[in-house]
Structure formats: structure tokens, C-alpha cells
């Protein structure tokens with residue numbers, strides 16, 4: 001009897017061994033359970049590396065991808081099945097330069113609806129005053145998408161008491177550096193600068209390089225709205241950033257050439273970046289797929305009419321000079337017809353229209369009616385072929401520079417538009433390459449760990465969609481329309497969008513980097 005039992009066990013064992021266990025069976029053998037949370041089947045995987053799409057299933061446990069391959073559904077139990085037949089499965093998109101206040105609009109449905117699962121805030125030199133408290137509040141709020149923070153150089157200038165001072169004392173600079181160190185140690189991913197805005201405009205190269213050293217020591221990067229994006233100043237501005245690149249990785253935010261034209265012009269800028277890389281400087285950039293910028297109207301005013309200068313005094317004493325400056329500046333930026341105001345009471349009207357209604361020159365409207373702090377607007381100052389060439393570069397990624405509330409379609413359309421126009425309609429990018437520019441390249445550049453790829457062990461920020469159905473509906477007239485076409489958006493393994501409907505529950509995290 002005993003012998004018979006032993007023999008039959010050996011027989012069974014040899015039958016079992018005669019067939020190699022499948023990859024999935026091997027995976028199961030290492031699992032403590034046969035029950036899993038989410039299974040996405042029959043889709044085409046685009047993993048974020050740029051590698052060609054391939055068919056596979058994705059298995060998720062809690063907030064983590066645990067298996068990618070062919071899943072034998074007979075062997076497991078699953079709480080939620082998603083059939084991705086005819087659709088693509090990709091990592092969630094990462095927006096390297098975004099705006100918005102998670103404490104005011106924590107849902108961030110504008111980002112979710114275009115497939116964005118992580119946004120980088122604290123841009124253009126501006127970040128919250130008390131970073132530690134703010135981060136905790138955001139974490140407690142549970143935002144709809146993951147939030148990665150930058151510490152803003154302009155805000156640090158204000159916090160250290162330097163603010164508009166172009167010549168801070170050694171003691172003040174010491175305080176500035178200490179504040180930077182402290183906020184980087186709180187978990188910020190890097191420092192942002194906004195050198196075209198006050199108070200960042202007052203920073204010397206010396207100041208910026210001393211801060212770059214601290215950023216480098218902490219193993220982080222500088223993300224910069226460079227000093228001047230105009231055609232005749234953009235190279236000098238990028239060179240200034242590249243000098244900081246001696247000490248830490250540097251990133252050009254929303255790369256553009258204001259009123260520059262043509263793909264060849266983009267080539268010149270890309271060459272400047274490529275040459276720097278040959279010298280060992282780590283430099284990257286992001287771009288949004290629209291030819292209008294959007295910012296405060298102060299962008300067209302001279303520095304000498306902005307704080308700390310007394311604006312009323314400037315108007316009283318130098319009205320003619322200011323008028324000439326504004327006329328030249330706006331005309332250089334394609335004229336008053338190319339300035340579309342985005343804030344009350346002029347929202348939706350161009351500067352030319354407002355001037356015609358008031359029956360005065362646009363310079364007079366700017367000086368008397370709007371004034372430097374009085375409006376934000378969209379400025380049609382970019383060239384399609386130039387910006388498209390930037391986007392084709394292998395180290396340029398996608399950002400929206402948008403928010404849930406600003407009147408520019410990029411805040412609701414950017415990532416959908418990349419797929420709809422650049423991939424499907426114009427074939428300027430393969431889907432695999434476009435996805436890489438919106439996922440792994442962004443995660444690696446910013447230093448976001450375990451996101452940006454479909455890979456076992458990575459966080460389950462995942463999209464399911466048919467690229468042919470993606471549609472960016474936001475326009476300059478109606479900038480707040482949600483993008484369409486994503487079937488599923490998962491944030492940290494939880495379903496945040498299903499068949500176009502955004503969930504009422506939020507699943508984002510406040511991300512930290514140490």
C-alpha cells in the first residue's frame with residue numbers, strides 16, 4: 001500500500017514536471033494568494049520605454065502592477081476585470097509643468113480626462129509659503145492625481161526678505177540657500193525659476209549658480225522659465241541656464257521661441273542643447289502643443305514699470321516712453337489681434353477689440369484700463385513648424401503648463417491633442433514615442449520613482465484607450481471642455497475614470513523625493 005502510494009506520487013510528479021510551468025504559473029507560485037484586484041485583458045501594451053506595442057494582460061494588486069503577460073483567468077479570482085480588446089494600455093501620463101491649487105480644486109478632472117495621473121506643481125519660481133504644512137494639507141485632501149512639488153525660487157526670495165533686491169547681502173543669500181535646502185529636504189523634486197517674472201527677474205547669475213550647487217548636492221534638478229523667450233534673446237537665456245547645469249541637471253520649461261519662425265530655427269536651439277550634453281551637462285525640455293502662450297499681461301510691460309517700482313509714478317513721469325515700449329513689444333508679438341484676454345471684464349476679447357470698443361489705442365488701454373496686474377491672456381506668438389520640431393526631439397517631453405481654471409485650452413487638451421493631432425492625424429510621432437514623451441522620459445527627468453512605465457513592481461497608474469477616439473475638445477473660446485476618448489484611467493490602482501465618467505472618489509498622492 002505504502003509503496004503503491006510512493007510510486008503513484010512519483011508518477012504524478014513526473015507528469016507535472018514533464019511540462020514546464022508557464023511564466024504565469026511561475027508567477028503564481030511566488031504569490032501568497034490567488035485573488036487579485038484588477039485584471040486588464042486583451043489590450044496592446046505600450047510600456048512607456050518607446051518599445052513597440054505587444055499584446056498582453058496586466059494584473060494589479062492594490063496599488064501595484066504585479067504581472068504583465070498572458071494571464072490564465074481559470075487559475076485566479078479577480079475583483080474587477082477590464083476588457084481592453086482593440087485598445088491600448090499605457091502608463092498614466094506625467095505632466096512635467098502644470099498649475100493649479102489642489103486645496104481649491106482637488107479633483108483635477110481636466111487632467112484625468114486627458115490621461116494625466118501625475119502633475120508637477122510649484123512652477124515658474126512660485127510655490128506655497130509654508131511647504132511642510134501645505135504638503136501635509138494636500139496629502140490629507142487626497143487629490144485626484146498625484147502631485148509632485150517644486151520649490152519656487154521667486155517665493156524663496158520673498159520668504160528670505162530679498163524679494164526685489166538685485167544685490168542681496170551674504171547673510172540674505174545664506175538664508176535663501178538654507179530655505180532652499182530645507183524645502184528640498186521636505187520632499188520637493190527640484191527648484192523652479194521664473195526669471196521673466198518679478199521677483200525672479202532680479203536674481204543674478206551668481207545667486208542662481210550658488211543655488212544650483214545646493215540643488216546638485218541634493219541630487220535634484222532646476223526647472224526654469226528662462227529669462228527671456230524672445231527670438232533675439234532665447235539663446236542667451238538658455239546659456240544662462242546651462243551654466244547652472246554645471247552643478248545640477250537643468251530643464252527648460254515650455255521651450256519656445258517667441259515670434260521665431262520655422263523648423264530650422266528650432267534646429268539651432270536643439271543644437272545648443274545637444275552641444276551642452278556633449279560637455280556633460282544634463283539638459284532636457286518640455287513643450288505644449290499650442291502656438292499661443294498664456295500668462296499675466298505684465299509680460300509685455302518693461303521691468304521698470306513693475307514692482308517694486310511705483311506704477312502710477314512711472315505713468316506720470318514716463319508715459320510716452322511706456323507707450324512706445326508697449327506698442328513695439330505688442331507689435332513684435334504679432335500685434336494686439338494676437339493677444340486674447342482671458343480674465344474679467346475682457347475675457348474672450350482680443351486687445352484690438354477692447355481698444356476698438358473704447359475708441360483708443362491699445363497702448364492706452366494697457367496703460368490706463370488694464371495695467372500690469374490687471375489681466376491674463378493668450379498670446380499667439382509661436383510658430384507651428386518650429387514648435388513641432390521641438391517636440392520631435394528625443395529629449396523633449398510634453399507638459400500642459402495648464403490648470404483647471406486658466407483660460408487656455410492647453411489645461412484641458414494638451415495630452416489628448418498630442419495623440420489626436422501629432423500621432424493619429426499628422427503622424428509626426430509614433431504612438432510608442434509619444435507615450436514615452438508623456439511617461440518614462442518625464443518620470444526619469446523629474447526623478448519620480450516607480451511610475452512612467454508598465455512594469456511589475458511599478459505603481460498602477462494606467463490608461464486604457466483607443467487612440468482613434470481621443471479628442472481634445474477645448475478651444476480658445478471654450479477652454480474648459482474636458483478631453484474625450486479615454487476608456488479607463490487608474491491612479492494608484494484605483495479606477496478614477498471609467499467609460500468617460502470621472503469617479504467621485506479621488507486617489508492621488510502627494511509624492512516626495514528625498
Ligand SMILES: [Zn+2]
Pocket residue numbers: 124225253254
Ligand atoms: Zn512659465
